[in-house]
Amino acid sequence: MTDDPHASRASLLLRSRAFFAGLGFVAAAAAAFAAYLTTDVYRHKAEALTPFVRVVEVGEDDTDPAKWGRNWPAQFGAYKQTSRPTKTRFGGHAGSEALPEEKIARDPWLQRMFRGYAFSIDYRDRRGHAYMLEDQEQTKRLTKPQSGSCLHCHASVMPLYRALGAGDADKGFEASHAMSYQQINQQLHDSGHAHPVSCVDCHDPSTMALRVTRPGFKRAIAAFAEGKGDAVALPSVQAWREGKRARPYDPSTDASRNELRSFVCGQCHVEYYCSSKMPLTFPWANGLKVDDIEGTWDAMKFPDGSAFSDYAHAETGAPILKAQHPEFELWSQGIHARSGVSCADCHMPYVREGATKVSDHWVRSPLLQVNRACQTCHRASEAEMKARVDVIQQRNHDLMQRGGAAIVELIDAVVAAKQRGATEQELAVAWKLQRQAQWRLDFIAAENSMGFHAPQEAARTLAEAIDFARRGQLAAVTLRSGIVAPPSAASGAAPAASSAAPPR
Ligand code: HEC
Ligand code: HEC
Ligand code: HEC
Ligand code: HEC
Ligand code: HEC
Numbered sequence: 001m002t003d004d005p006h007a008s009r010a011s012l013l014l015r016s017r018a019f020f021a022g023l024g025f026v027a028a029a030a031a032a033f034a035a036y037l038t039t040d041v042y043r044h045k046a047e048a049l050t051p052f053v054r055v056v057e058v059g060e061d062d063t064d065p066a067k068w069g070r071n072w073p074a075q076f077g078a079y080k081q082t083s084r085p086t087k088t089r090f091g092g093h094a095g096s097e098a099l100p101e102e103k104i105a106r107d108p109w110l111q112r113m114f115r116g117y118a119f120s121i122d123y124r125d126r127r128g129h130a131y132m133l134e135d136q137e138q139t140k141r142l143t144k145p146q147s148g149s150c151l152h153c154h155a156s157v158m159p160l161y162r163a164l165g166a167g168d169a170d171k172g173f174e175a176s177h178a179m180s181y182q183q184i185n186q187q188l189h190d191s192g193h194a195h196p197v198s199c200v201d202c203h204d205p206s207t208m209a210l211r212v213t214r215p216g217f218k219r220a221i222a223a224f225a226e227g228k229g230d231a232v233a234l235p236s237v238q239a240w241r242e243g244k245r246a247r248p249y250d251p252s253t254d255a256s257r258n259e260l261r262s263f264v265c266g267q268c269h270v271e272y273y274c275s276s277k278m279p280l281t282f283p284w285a286n287g288l289k290v291d292d293i294e295g296t297w298d299a300m301k302f303p304d305g306s307a308f309s310d311y312a313h314a315e316t317g318a319p320i321l322k323a324q325h326p327e328f329e330l331w332s333q334g335i336h337a338r339s340g341v342s343c344a345d346c347h348m349p350y351v352r353e354g355a356t357k358v359s360d361h362w363v364r365s366p367l368l369q370v371n372r373a374c375q376t377c378h379r380a381s382e383a384e385m386k387a388r389v390d391v392i393q394q395r396n397h398d399l400m401q402r403g404g405a406a407i408v409e410l411i412d413a414v415v416a417a418k419q420r421g422a423t424e425q426e427l428a429v430a431w432k433l434q435r436q437a438q439w440r441l442d443f444i445a446a447e448n449s450m451g452f453h454a455p456q457e458a459a460r461t462l463a464e465a466i467d468f469a470r471r472g473q474l475a476a477v478t479l480r481s482g483i484v485a486p487p488s489a490a491s492g493a494a495p496a497a498s499s500a501a502p503p504r
Helices: 005-019 026-042 065-069 073-083 108-113 129-138 148-153 158-164 169-176 181-190 215-226 235-242 257-266 290-299 327-331 343-347 382-419 424-446 455-477 487-491
Strands: 273-275 278-281 350-353 356-359
Touching (some): 148 181, 215 235, 257 327
8 A cells, every 4th residue: 555645745835834934925825725725636436456375265244353464463462452551641451451440429419410320330540442331331331221223333233223124224223222231232142243343344255445334423524514504624525515416425335545544533532312202313414513413313303203302411400412522523523634644544544564654453542653743744753742742631631620610610509509599590591501502511521631632722621611601690599599690791791893804
């Protein structure tokens, strides 16, 4: 396999940019040129891969990676390394000997936010792909009834979907949400497919080309294409929107190879809703931004007609939205996505294997190999690259802690208002603000890059979370207390911007 053309393009660009650094105005032109280059270079389809010797044939039902490993030992060897302990300041996990650390113990405000929901019982740091099935089987969240949809992202589940749908994986996927987790998990083990994410989930066994297998992603990206959400980071979606639209957007025919280097991860590293009430849903119809997704959830009704929420907060009663690991969504809002840099560029960089280069299938934190993951494009030293990440993560962490403190005070204020006899009707404004604040705070807390994937978008989201939380606190403090609030707090509406944005 040849070098990713993308990496050399970007590095070229960064170099030329450094050259022009003195001429401030050139930066804008360089950025426009970068956008042009990346969209143009990556529009083409999956390229022919380096020929390889097939020792064994592999097919759609081969979920055991060891079999594939006979043909592709380098990738299999690295894949197995995902069972090894890794640790960075904010990423990875402590070790393989025990379960990862409890997030809800480290940040008690998380536990407080989640009261009334299974995440308040057990919510830990993630670790390597090798553990995904076993960590799911072990979580104490399973002490509450969980849906069969959970398996979508924690096992090599496609043959089971086909079996459940009498050959039609999409039907099987539909059926799985109504099953209990225990029932579907038993069938997975009985059918011999109890493996974590496997080769067949990301690769076509006949050509080894990248592909998307998961129905959750396929449906969601098609709905996203139909909508109007910002698709600047996804050129093939833009192209589909400008085309005839004769059939739905389909990643297997429409996506570029470079996009697939992120889409394969977007099958799982996304916000979702998973319960027995409706099939697994990724909420992208209005777009991928935190507020777009909130809009989708707010407009959603359960099949029985009731308003959508994940749970009612045990202390306040507010109907809450729970966010889940939106790596794909946050990445889509950042400068890297906009420049055509994929998940695989940073998390599966090329490594030398004898005479050739292969993609590192030990998927892990890029900070463990900055030379391969970052310095292919960036010329700064390893120490400097790490320091840049650290600055972003520290700022994000500090803002998030402020958000956590604000949420706790909002919850305290609502509880106190209830003790003073505030009715549900009176609490409506504070409830709405709690939902909005928690949604934003949780979106960034549940995202696993500590703000790195899109630093400014993460900061914007946290700033809004803090504002909503403080307004909700104010709305509650003024209920039946004799304290008078300014009008904007009483209505719960955000204040109008004090000045119009200057023209572009
Ligand atoms: C420009 C490089 C870059 C790109 C592109 C990128 N990431 Fe990351 N990612 C990072 C960095 C840096 C971190 C922080 C790692 C740390 O704190 O150890 C991170 C963290 C993560 C983590 C948590 C890692 C851990 O060890 O706990 C996950 C999961 C993740 N990214 C998934 C994704 C997905 C999915 C995509 C694509 C949608 C993506 N990333 C795109 C650089 C990148
Ligand atoms: C089938 C679903 C699925 C797919 C596809 C998937 N992941 Fe994951 N990923 C997970 C789960 C689940 C975990 C957490 C496992 C655990 O904690 O037991 C995880 C963990 C991770 C981690 C943390 C590793 C560590 O050592 O802490 C990183 C980084 C990551 N994934 C990146 C990616 C990237 C990049 C891609 C695409 C190349 C990808 N993942 C594809 C489900 C998936
Ligand atoms: C859309 C894909 C998807 C679905 C559906 C999904 N997960 Fe996960 N899960 C992930 C990813 C990605 C990670 C790793 C990132 C993280 O931990 O934030 C993860 C991490 C986990 C972890 C390890 C960290 C933790 O939260 O303690 C557990 C346990 C877990 N999931 C259980 C479940 C259960 C139970 C369900 C069903 C209610 C479920 N998952 C449904 C994608 C998914
Ligand atoms: C989470 C998705 C994912 C899984 C699981 C996965 N791969 Fe890959 N694989 C990739 C990505 C991304 C690339 C880069 C492809 C590209 O750029 O065209 C890749 C590339 C490859 C290539 C082409 C050569 C190279 O290294 O770039 C081979 C061969 C390969 N993988 C084999 C395997 C085998 C064998 C397994 C199972 C042990 C496996 N892969 C599991 C995502 C995955
Ligand atoms: C494939 C090329 C590529 C890779 C790999 C890559 N970057 Fe970048 N990075 C870029 C481009 C392009 C930009 C935008 C630069 C510009 O146009 O000014 C960028 C911008 C950045 C910025 C500025 C972000 C901002 O919001 O302004 C930081 C910090 C950064 N990269 C860190 C990293 C780190 C850390 C890694 C490794 C984990 C990494 N990059 C990997 C190409 C890459």
